[in-house]
Amino acid sequence: MNTHHKKTSSGGFTLIELLIVITIIAILASLVLAVAGSVQNKGARSRTEAEIAAMGAALESYKADNGDYPSNSLANNSVALVTTLMPSSGKVYFEFKTKSLDANNNFLDPFGSSYNYRYPGLPNQSGTNNYDLWSTAGGSTVTNTWIKNW
Numbered sequence: 849m850n851t852h853h854k855k856t857s858s859g860g861f862t863l864i865e866l867l868i869v870i871t872i873i874a875i876l877a878s879l880v881l882a883v884a885g886s887v888q889n890k891g892a893r894s895r896t897e898a899e900i901a902a903m904g905a906a907l908e909s910y911k912a913d914n915g916d917y918p919s920n921s922l923a924n925n926s927v928a929l930v931t932t933l934m935p936s937s938g939k940v941y942f943e944f945k946t947k948s949l950d951a952n953n954n955f956l957d958p959f960g961s962s963y964n965y966r967y968p969g970l971p972n973q974s975g976t977n978n979y980d981l982w983s984t985a986g987g988s989t990v991t992n993t994w995i996k997n998w
Contacts, residue, residue: 892958896983896995899957903981904997906933906942913939917967917979926955926962957995959986973998 861869910933911917918932930953933942944955954962961984969980974997982996 893985893995895958896985900963900981900983900995900997903929903933903942903963907979907981910941918965919967926965927953929963929965930955957983957985959983961985961987969998 907917918929930944930949934940934944948956950956950962957963964982964984965979966981967979968976969978970976974980980996980998982994982998985993985995988994
């Protein structure tokens with residue numbers, strides 16, 4: 849009589865199979881994170897554009913009441929812009945949310961950088977009879993990536 853023994857497997861995964869599955873999961877996770885980062889950046893840019901437009905409307909209202917935009921003494925100073933458009937007494941032109949202000953009262957864009965304001969504007973931007981209002985979109989030095997009113 850011939851006794852034939854079969855070799856049985858334990859039913860587990862091999863190391864190669866586990867490594868392949870882990871690699872696939874890592875690739876999918878990196879794709880999801882890349883898409884999420886892109887969506888978050890687009891959201892921040894959209895919110896910044898909306899805030900610049902809203903501040904622009906507030907500046908137009910300020911000009912209608914006072915005959916001119918806030919002066920050049922406020923150049924590149926969002927603290928002074930905050931105190932001018934949202935004074936402690938008198939007409940409020942723009943309601944700055946407390947969570948959007950840093951400890952020094954700078955109005956921060958969604959990227960965490962301060963907005964910039966200049967009046968009169970530069971001739972090659974908004975023009976000397978208008979103001980320049982912009983965000984560096986996270987501190988970028990590449991002006992083409994800035995979000996601006998010109």
